[in-house]
Amino acid sequence: MHIGFLLIPDFALLAYASAIEPLRAANRLSGRSLYRWSHVSIDGAPAPASNGVSIQADYGVGGDVRFDYVFVCAGGNPAAFQHQPTFAWLRQLARRGVKLGGVSGGPYILARANVLSGYRFTIHWEHAPAFIEDYPDLDVRRSLYEIDRDRLTSSGGTAPLDMMHAVIAREHGSELALAVSEWFLQTHVREGEGPQRMPLRERLGVSHAPLLRVVGRMEQNLETPLSRGELARTAGVSLRQLERLFRLHLGRSLGEHYLGLRxxxxxxxxxxxxxxxxxxxxxxxxxxxSHFSRAYRARFDHPPRGERAPYRPTLWR
Structure with missing residues (x-):
């Protein structure tokens, strides 16, 4: 199998390594050349990762090469990426029946190329809010990875290790896949449906169950905030008691926490x-x-428009 890795500038190095290293291990442990891989950049030049490390490209986008899979690796701000030759090439690969994958922010690029319609897929939680605003009709999940026919997507980080375990098991059996996972000290191979983020208990360092229920409902209701009374009913305590719980366990008021999330x-x-x-x-x-701008300035010491300058869309030519 010939695997292509399309490296979008500022791609996430850890997620890329988690996708490519299981292929090397599968070859090593099986004693056979089950996989070979090539790197593709948008212009054939070395592709820089988000940490400054560059990977030498074997091909540029549109090169005459046959792949069985192509994984798009992206990070940084994939919503800003605009390069029509890349999108056209991905559509061409899809028409040829090449299996397409996206790692970390890679699914954003696949969506830009219009090759995700009718598929379920996932994306890194950091990119999900913007993605849903841009593509409200696509079937994005909050899972670790998704394999839906010839589309394979992973949320990033170390999740590609789990996804590639599933790919190797499907193609070469579970015995080899388990050997690869043990090679990388994976004592537990996660299912694709697993959560991307730590449970609230670990993230907040709080074990108070009613308080965690309230914070969970807050995170699920940011566009239409729940009233303080509704949140107190969720906790099963009085509003006064709920306020005490927030100050005791989180060091801030209920309102301050909710505002911070929004x-x-x-x-x-x-x-x-x-x-x-x-x-x-x-x-x-x-x-x-106006209300939003005042709250934003008070929180971050600059107005909302101040976020826009460093993140203007980059037009790669």
Missing amino acids: LERARHLLRQTSLSVLEVALACGFSSA
């Missing part, structure tokens, strides 16, 4: 989408752009 979501949308400030405000539960 503003963090807003920052992701400002950086990764072309939505107007008003549209971002409404998507994060603010009734007006």
Whole structure:
């Protein structure tokens, strides 16, 4: 099998390594050349990862080479990537029946190329809010990885190790796949449906169950914030008691925590989408752009528009 890795500038090195290293291990442990791989960049030049390391490319986009799989590796701000030759090449590969994959921010590039319609897929949680705003009709999941016919997507980080375990098992049997996972000290191979993020208990360092229920509902209701009374009913305690719980366990009020969640979501949308400030405000539960701007400046020491300058779309030629 010939595997292509399309490396988008600022791709995530860890996610790329987690996808390619199982192929090397499969060859080594089987004693056969089951896989070979090549690197593709948009112009044939070395492709820089987000940490500054560059990978030498074997081909440029559109090169005359036959692949069985092509995995798009992206990171940084994939929503800003605009390169029509890349999108056209991916569509051409899809027409040829090449299996297409996306790692970390890679599914964003696949969506830009219009090759994800009718498929279920996943993307890194950091990119998900912007992606959903851009592509509300696509079937994006919050899972570790998804394999749907000839589309293979992974949320990034170390999740490609789990996805490639499934690929190797499908093609060469579970015995080899398990050997590869043990090679990389995977004591537990995760299912694709697993969560991308740590449970709230670990993320917040809190074990109080009613409080965790409330924070979970907050995270699920950012566009239309729940009332303080609804949150207290979720916890099964009085509003006064709920406020005490937030200050005791999180060091801030209920309102401060909820506002912080909404503003963090807003920052992701400002950086990764072309939505107007008003549209971002409404998507994060603010009734007006002026209210949103005041809250944003108070939180981050600059207005919402200040997020836009470093993240303008890059046109790769």
